[in-house]
Amino acid sequence: LVNPNRNLPLAIMISLVTVISVYLVTNIAYLAVLTPSQMLQSTAVAVTFAEHTMGVMQWIMPILIAISVCGTMNGATLSLSRLFFIGAKNNHMPMFMSMIQYKYLTPASSLFIIMCLSLCF
Secondary structure, three states: OOOHHHHHHHHHHHHHHHHHHHHHHHHHHHHHHOOHHHHHHOOOHHHHHHHHHOHHHOOHHHHHHHHHHHHHHHHHHHHHHHHHHHHHHOOOOOHHHHOOEOOOOEOHHHHHHHHHHHHHO
C-alpha cells in the first residue's frame, strides 16, 4: 500500500459511498416497480423485481445473486482467516491456527478451518 495514511482512508470512504449509493438506488428501484404487498409476499425481492422488469432475461438474477454470495464468502474467508490467526497468536484460539505457511506466508491452517466452516454453513 503506497502512502497508507492518505490512501487507506480514501479507499474506505470511496467504497462506503459506492456501496451506500448502490444500495439506495437498488431499494428505490424496488420501491418504484413493486408494491409493498408484492415485496411482503416475495421470498426473493430481487427475483420478483427481475420478473417484472427483465422479461425473458429474468433467469439471470438468481445467477447474479449466487455470484454475489460466492464473492462475499470469498472475502469473508480471507479476512476471517487473519482474525483466527491473530486470535491464536494472542492465545484466544488453538495455537495451530497461528502457523504460517512458509512458502506463501499465509495462515494456511486458519484458511483450512474457515474453509471447513464455510462448507458446513
